[in-house]
Amino acid sequence: MLGRCAARALGALRGLREGAPPARSPGPSRRLLSSEKVSDENHSLPKPCWSKDMRLLFDQFMKKCEDGSWIHLPSYEYIATQRSQDFPTFIHASELINKEKLSQGRLFTKSFEDGLGFEYVMFYNDAEKRIVCVFQGGPHLQGMPGFFHGGAIATMIDATVGMNAIVSGGIVMTANLNIDFKRPIPLCSIVLINSQLDKIEGRKLFVSCNVQSVDKKILYTEATSLFVKLDLEKKFD
């Protein structure tokens, strides 16, 4: 049985793809995440560039989804949606945005050719308020030779803890992200990013995570983060 938060998250993500019209008195997440025109490819489904191990992990998690305790989260490129055009208005910064460029906007993690950058799939457990991201990084994410770039790891951490915060809180932005890089991650390896919503205090959501090898023997990275729910009434300078 789906929890309310999970159902809301799935609805929001589906709405983004399917162009569901906003509800009569939409909440902020409903307004932002419903849309009119998006690329309709769900990137969270197996692709030829996924390795055998990535595919195996996908299948294992899909099995866990069968009793409803885990949910497979879809992901899209979010190109040129009407609602994403509206987003700068929500943070009162629309005059700073180049509207023409915004129409070419694409989710950063989806802007590489298949297999070269970020390949990932996320699964959400509503009862435990956690998301596991299965991540296969490509060769264009190299930092030190043979290893992932720290910024690429930070990006995937932000995407995972961010999704955890969005599912629980709606429209949020990363306010703080602290990362301990404990071991370098070999280029093109597959890792698990385990994120956990620790607490909510008013508009603040605290989410922690770690990055582990698939066999859980190597702890590569640990991180804590703070997300703040946007105050839609507030005027930013």
Ligand SMILES: CCCCCCCCCCCCCC(=O)SCCNC(=O)CCNC(=O)[C@H](O)C(C)(C)COP(=O)(O)OP(=O)(O)OC[C@H]1O[C@@H](n2cnc3c(N)ncnc32)[C@H](O)[C@@H]1OP(=O)(O)O
């Ligand atoms: C269509 C689109 C679909 C999208 C789906 C995409 C999925 C991808 C997901 C990818 C995800 C990627 C996501 C991204 O990449 S988000 C991009 C990176 N982040 C930003 O650019 C955010 C920039 N910062 C801001 O806009 C504002 O500062 C925010 C909005 C965060 C807060 O400004 P606001 O004016 O609203 O709030 P406030 O200042 O009254 O503070 C409120 C409370 O918070 C506390 N506080 C604030 N900051 C910090 C701090 N640094 N450390 C500790 N505490 C901090 C503060 O003390 C106060 O606490 P309290 O006094 O109440 O106790």
